[in-house]
Amino acid sequence: MKDVERCFKGRIFDGKDIIEEGWVGIGNDGLISEVGEGKFAHSAENITEGRDLTILPGLIDAHMHFFGCRYEDIAEWNLISGELASVRSVTDMRNLLMAGFTTVRDLGSKTAVHLAQAEIEGDIIGPSVIASGHSLAQTGGNDDLKFLPLEMAKSLSYSYYCDGPWECVSAVRKVIREGATVIKVYASGGFAAGNRPLPNLTFEELKAIVDEGHRSGVKVTAHAYGEEALNNVIDAGIDSIEHGIGLTEDIAERIRKAGIYYIPTMSVYMAEKNNHGRLNLLPRIRGKSRVNRSEIISRHVTKEIEIAQDVGLKIVMGTDFVGAKNSRHGDNTIEIERLSKFLGPEKALKSSTSLAADCIGLDKAGRIRKGYSADLVVVNGNPFKDIVKISKNAVKYVIHGSRIFDIDAMRKVP
Ligand SMILES: [Zn+2]
Numbered sequence: 001m002k003d004v005e006r007c008f009k010g011r012i013f014d015g016k017d018i019i020e021e022g023w024v025g026i027g028n029d030g031l032i033s034e035v036g037e038g039k040f041a042h043s044a045e046n047i048t049e050g051r052d053l054t055i056l057p058g059l060i061d062a063h064m065h066f067f068g069c070r071y072e073d074i075a076e077w078n079l080i081s082g083e084l085a086s087v088r089s090v091t092d093m094r095n096l097l098m099a100g101f102t103t104v105r106d107l108g109s110k111t112a113v114h115l116a117q118a119e120i121e122g123d124i125i126g127p128s129v130i131a132s133g134h135s136l137a138q139t140g141g142n143d144d145l146k147f148l149p150l151e152m153a154k155s156l157s158y159s160y161y162c163d164g165p166w167e168c169v170s171a172v173r174k175v176i177r178e179g180a181t182v183i184k185v186y187a188s189g190g191f192a193a194g195n196r197p198l199p200n201l202t203f204e205e206l207k208a209i210v211d212e213g214h215r216s217g218v219k220v221t222a223h224a225y226g227e228e229a230l231n232n233v234i235d236a237g238i239d240s241i242e243h244g245i246g247l248t249e250d251i252a253e254r255i256r257k258a259g260i261y262y263i264p265t266m267s268v269y270m271a272e273k274n275n276h277g278r279l280n281l282l283p284r285i286r287g288k289s290r291v292n293r294s295e296i297i298s299r300h301v302t303k304e305i306e307i308a309q310d311v312g313l314k315i316v317m318g319t320d321f322v323g324a325k326n327s328r329h330g331d332n333t334i335e336i337e338r339l340s341k342f343l344g345p346e347k348a349l350k351s352s353t354s355l356a357a358d359c360i361g362l363d364k365a366g367r368i369r370k371g372y373s374a375d376l377v378v379v380n381g382n383p384f385k386d387i388v389k390i391s392k393n394a395v396k397y398v399i400h401g402s403r404i405f406d407i408d409a410m411r412k413v414p
Contacts, residue, residue, distance in 0.1 A: 005026065005027060005028045005046060006025075006026050006046040006047075006048060006404060007023055007024070007025045007026070007034075007046060007047045007048070008023065008024050008026075008047075008048050008049070008053070008055050008376070008378055008397070009022070009023045009047060009048070009049035009053070010022075010023075010049060010050065010052075010053030010054055010055050010378070011052075011053065011054040011055070011382060012024060012035070012054075012055045012056075012368060013054065013055070013056045013057070013346075013349060013353075013368075013383075013384075014035070014057070014367055014368040014369065015057050015350065015353045015354030015357075015366055015367035015368060015369075016350060016354060016367070018346070018384060019037050021037070021038060021039065022035065022036050022037045022038065023035070023036045023047075024036075024055050024368055024374075024376065026374040026376075026399060027374075028402065029402070030373065030374055030401065030402035031371055031372065031373060031374055032368060032369060032370055032371065032372050032373070032374050033370065034370060035368055035369060035370055048378070048397070050380070050396070052380065052381055052382065053378055053379070053380065053396065054378070054379050054381065054382055054383060054384075054389070055368065055376060055377075055378050056100075056349065056353065056368075056376065056377050056378075056379070056383075056390075057102075057353040057354065057357075057365070057366050057367055057368055057375060057376060057377075058100065058101065058102025058103065058127070058353075058365075058375035058376055058377050058398065058399070058400060059099075059100045059101045059102065059317075059332075059333065059336075059352050059353065059377060059390075060101065060102070060103045060104070060105075060317070060352055060353060060356035060357060060360065060362075060366060061096075061101055061103075061104045061105065061317065061318060061319055061321070061332045061335075061352070061356075062105045062240075062261075062263055062316045062317060062318040062356045062359055062360055063105060063107050063221075063242055063263050063265055063318025063319065063320050064104050064105070064106060064107070064318065064319055064320065064321050064322070064329070064332065065077070065106055065107065065108055065109045065112075065320070065321070065322045065323070066085065066089040066092060066093075066106050066109045066111045066112045066115055066129075066323065066329075067080065067085060067109055067111075067158075067322040067323055067324075068080060068084055068085030068086065068087070068088035068089045068092070068111065068323060069085070069322055069323060069324055070324055070325055071324050071325065072268075072271060072322065072324050072326065072327065073324075074142075074143050074145070075145060077143075077158060077322065078143070078145055078153075078156045078157055078158060079145075079156060082110050082111065085109070085110065085111045086111045086114065086115070088323065089111050089112075089115055089323070090115075090124050090126075092126075092323045092329035092330070093115060093119065093124055093125065093126025093127065093129075093329075094124075094125055094126055094410075095328070095329050095330030095392075096126055096127050096329050096330060096332065097125055097126045097127055097398055097400065097405065098330065098392060098395065098398065098405070098407050098410055098411070099329075099330045099331070099332065099333060099391075099392035099395060100333070100377035100379070100390070100392070100395045100398055101127045101332065102127050102128065102375035102376075102377070102398065102399075102400040103127050103128045103129075103130065103356075103357075103360070103362060103365065103375065104127045104128075104129055104130070105129075105130040105131075105132075105182060105318070105360050106129055106130070106131045106132060107132050107135065107182070107184040107221065107223075107242065108132055108134065108135030108158050108159065108184050109131075109158050110133075110134070110158050112129055112131035112132070112133065113131045113133045113178055113179035113180065114179075115129050115131070116128070116129035116130070116131045116179065116181070117179065119401075122401075125405070127400065128375075128400075128401075130181050130182050130360055130361075131179065131180060131181060131182070132175065132180050132181075132182045132183060132184035132221075133175040133178045133179060133180040134157075134158055134159055134160045134171075134174075134175055134178075134180075135158060135159045135160075135184040135185065135186060135223075136159060136160055136162055136168065136171050136172070136175070136183065136184065136185045136186070136209060137157075137159035137160070137161055137162075137185070137186040137200065137201075138161065138162070138163055138186070138200045138201045138205070139161045139163050141159070141161070141186050141189060141200045141201075142186055142188070142189035142190045142197075142200065142223075143157065143158070143159055143186070143190075144157065144159075144161070145157070159186065160174060160175065162205070163205070164205065165204050165205055165207075165208035166208070168201070168205045168206075168208040168209045168212070169208050169209075169212045171209075172209055172212040172213055172216065173212070173216075176216050176218065180218065181218060182218055182219050182220070182221060182360065182361075183209060183213040183218055183219070183220040183221070184220075184221055184222075184223070184242075185201065185206065185209050185220065185221075185222050185223070186200050186201070186222070186223045187199065187200055187201060187206055187222040187223060187224040187229040187230075187232055187233045187238075188200050188223065188224050188225040188226055188228075188229035189225070190223070190225060191293050191296075197225035197226050197229075197245070198226075199226065199228040199229040199232060200229070201232075202232075203232045203235060203236060206222070206232055206233060206236040206238075207235075207236040207237070209236075210236045210237045210238055211237075214237070219239040219240070219360065219361050220238055220239055221238065221239055221240040221241070221242055221263075222238045222240075222241055222242060223242045223243060224241050224242065224243065224244060224245075225243060225244075225245040225246055226245070226246045227246055227248070227251065230244065230246065230247070230251050230255075231251065231254070234251075234254050234255060234258055234260065237258075238260060239260065239261065239359075240260060240261035240262070240263055240316065240359055241255065241260055241261070241262050241263065242263050242265060242318065242320070243263070243264065243265050243300075243320070244262055244263070244264060244304070244308075245296060245297075245300045245304070246296075246300075246304075247262075247300075247304040247307055247308060248307070249307055249311065252307050252308055252311040252313055253311055255311075255313055256311050256312055256313055259314075260314075261313075261314045261315075261316045261355075261358075261359040262308050262313040262314060262315050262316065263315075263316045263317075263318040263359075264300065264301075264304065264305055264308065264315065264318075265318050265319060265320040265335070266300070266301045266305070266335060266338045266339070267319045267320070267321065267327070267332075267334050267335040267338060268319060268320035268321065268327060269297045269300065269301060270301070270334075270338075271321070271324070271326045271327040301338075305339075305342045306342065309342055309343060314355055314358075314359065315339065315343065315347075315351050315355075316351050316352075316355055316356050316359045317335050317336055317339060317348070317351045317352035317356055318335070319332045319334070319335045330392055331391075331392070333352075333390050333391045333392065334391075335352075336348050336349065336351075336352050336387065336390055337387050337388065337390070337391070339351055339352075340387040345383055345384045345387050346384065348387065349383065349384075349390070353366045353367070354366045354367050374399050374402075375399065375400050376397075376398070376399040376400075377395060377397070377398050377399075378395075378396050378397040378398075378399075379394040379395055379396060380394045380395075380396050381394055395407045396408065
């Protein structure tokens with residue numbers, strides 16, 4: 001690792017198109033100084049080239065969590081100490097960088113605003129972190145540990161509970177005060193203990209959150225399952241939809257017209273399948289409210305992605321990984337591989353670079369263009385022929401924050 005003033009030669013994916021042979025120059029100001037096509041025309045020092053290198057914009061995961069937990073378990077996510085979560089997340093940050101991620105967006109945790117600061121100040125290495133801080137949720141919402149007394153659950157939660165539009169406005173101000181650079185809201189429940197996902201927060205509450213977020217200059221994104229929640233957030237003016245389970249052609253059309261980004265987070269549902277070690281403390285509901293979760297999920301990861309693709313939604317890559325044993329940070333490119341099955345490799349890589357940058361509001365990033373941030377990943381092989389070449393094992397260099405990280409050398413350091 002050293003200050004950059006370097007040139008990389010190889011195949012280039014600029015965030016939109018593939019240039020089979022070209023070069024990218026990087027200035028020591030951390031910006032891309034030059035992008036060229038064809039044979040390298042002039043001589044320069046510090047050239048890195050290889051037989052089959054591909055240079056891409058640094059990858060972006062638009063939905064993940066630094067929970068520092070070992071299981072896909074809401075109780076553990078709430079109960080873990082901030083100290084242990086932070087220490088483990090420092091390793092997760094390094095692993096994400098080594099896997100080619102130069103920006104991640106944490107949508108709800110107690111640690112991410114601090115990781116973001118430490119990364120900017122150079123105390124730790126990792127991707128830039130866009131952090132929501134605490135997410136916003138109604139009392140009794142999906143991630144509320146209902147077996148605990150309310151005040152205890154509130155104090156442990158990674159969400160701030162807010163009920164009524166003015167409490168919602170106040171909660172937005174509070175997270176921004178604490179360093180949030182995006183707002184995350186739960187517009188519905190999930191599948192806690194097999195229950196039917198219900199809409200959370202009223203339209204008025206959601207509108208209050210979106211308006212206050214926008215008034216403060218930050219984007220607002222919503223966890224939304226089911227028709228009612230999806231319609232509520234579209235009407236409220238949301239910027240992006242997380243999960244979006246229950247997508248229909250009609251709703252997809254509304255999402256497209258409103259220019260909202262769609263983040264299907266397929267990988268987390270696949271990871272949950274292999275779950276083990278749940279604490280299972282959440283109350284279970286019998287009878288009508290129970291749903292066939294696996295049916296809903298399998299529709300989401302097949303039919304709903306096809307609808308999103310057919311309607312022409314702006315599909316963005318997000319894993320919803322929490323760093324658990326079966327959703328490890330560093331394995332996040334699995335979502336690109338899954339998206340690629342539906343969209344093909346170019347669109348899947350666009351969804352994790354240029355489109356993801358637009359979705360999360362990054363300026364001059366996510367593309368290889370002169371004057372843009374030199375956030376880059378250089379991999380061995382051609383991901384457009386074999387998408388697995390985007391996974392962590394193929395990464396050779398990562399450029400981020402005016403530094404070049406030699407990943408082969410870092411792999412040797414435990
Ligand atoms: Zn999430």
